[in-house]
Amino acid sequence: MKAKSERRRxxxxxxxxxxxxxSGLFYILPFQKGFLINWDTQKTVWDFIFSKECCPVNFSEAPLIITEPLFNFSSIQEAMTEIFFEEYECQSLLRINATDLAEYHYRKLNSNESTVVVDSGYSFTYIVPYIKGKKYKDGIRRIDVGGKVLTNHLKEIISYRQLNIMDETYVINQVKEDSCFVSQDFMADMEIAKKRGSENTIVKDYVLPDYTTIRRGYLRDVVKPDEDLEQQTLRLNNERFSIPELLFHPSDVGIPQMGIPEAIIEAIGACPEENKESLLENIVLYGGCTLFPGFRDRVYKEVRAFALDHYDVNVTLADNPLTYPWEGGKLLFKDPEFYSFCMTKEEYEEEGKSLAFERFDI
Known part of the structure; x- marks a missing residue:
């Protein structure tokens, strides 16, 4: 990120x-729609990660696991491989999808045969079925809705109704994280949000940070106008649940795609008949968007409604949805076969990029 007053750093x-x-922070994003496009920014991030102040690492001994999005462009894969072997002088490298690490983590804990991994993050949501530890490519679905779409939509709604905050992405992202939840019955919650006074249990005030006494804003009950005029607040009513609703109905903002529960059912429907039952019983959710209260229950409810009655449905929310694939990577490193998945610097120098494409089948 950079700040408007400190643009250099x-x-x-x-x-x-x-x-x-x-208050003047703005994002400089190396990734667009989940794909790495700004190499200079990303290189700055990597340099910081491997520096003494963050995570000093000796690449001559430590292998590196780096995640990349599904169906990553070959030009990006080549450049990543080259940077780690030639600039950072990595001795062994494993390029892998985050969903693979999440599936490995889930399989190690549950010893199941099939899994559906749902990764709902910042730029997109992926639904990936796995059968016997392998991605079933015909069943992979991507929805172009993630945290970024939700934050931008919340900015537009608040700017239209209350206060122009179109430049305050950082703050509004926090507003979204602190105040939004997934509705279990959208129309019923809409009725509550229309009510006045104490009957409306949804309306809240969000106290905005002033960066002197309050570093991060917080949600509080609505106070009478004469009680507190010191802090700047946003009044949040149906926005609290209508924003995460986009994960279930992307068409609400003009994205002609299905919501997450439908996509899960369609992904499973594309898999072989004999695996469908096991897939429905092992749906695992991770990623920042899954942290909304009520997210797991709503996904379960809708998948249960779509699935055939005689099938069991089981939806698991990862213990820590943000670090779930990272924990999977930690487990994978302890796997006796770990080094057989990696590519060494010697192999790279001998056979070049073509071997990387074979070894890391994304």
Whole structure:
């Protein structure tokens, strides 16, 4: 990120705490729609990660696992492989999808044969069926809705109704995280949101940060106008549940795609008949968007409604949805066969990029 008043210096990860102008922060994104396009920015991030102040690493001993999106472009794969072997002098490298690591994590804990992995993150949501540890490519579905679409939509709604906050992506992202939830009955919640006074249990005030006494905003009950005029607040009513609803109905903002539960059913429907029962019993959710309260219950409810009655449906929300694939990577490293999945610097120098495409079948 950079700040409007300190344009020279980028803030990476935890360095954000050092920023004096937190209200003027804006994102500089190396990724667009989930794919790496800005190499200079990403290189700055990697340099910080491997630096003494973050995670000093000796690449001559430590292998590196790096995740990449499904169906990544070959030009991006080549450049990533080249950077890690030639600039960072990595001795062994494993390029892998985050969904593979999540599936490995789930399979190690549950010893099941088939899994449906749902990765709902910042740029997109992927639904990936696995059969015996292998991706079933015909069943992979991608929905172009993630946290970014939700934050942008919330910015537009608040700017239209209350206060122009179109430049405050960082703050509104926090508003979304702190106040939104997934409705279990959208129309019933809409009726509650129309009510006035104490009958409306949904309406809340979000106290905005002032960056002197309050570093991060918070949600509170609505107070009478004469009680508190000191802090700037946003009044949130049906936005609290209508924003996450986009994950279930992307067409609400003009994205002509199906919602997550439908996509899960369609992904399973594309798989062999004998695996469908096991897939429905092993649906695992991870990624930032799955943290909304009520998300797992709503996915279960809708998948249960779509599935045939005689099938069991089981939907698991990862213990920590943000680090679930990372934990899977930690487990994978302990696997006796781990090094057979990697590519070494020697192999790269001898056979070049073509071997990387064979070894890392994405």
């Amino acid at each position: 980028p803030f990476i990860a935890s360095q954000i705490d050092e920023c004096r102008d937190a």
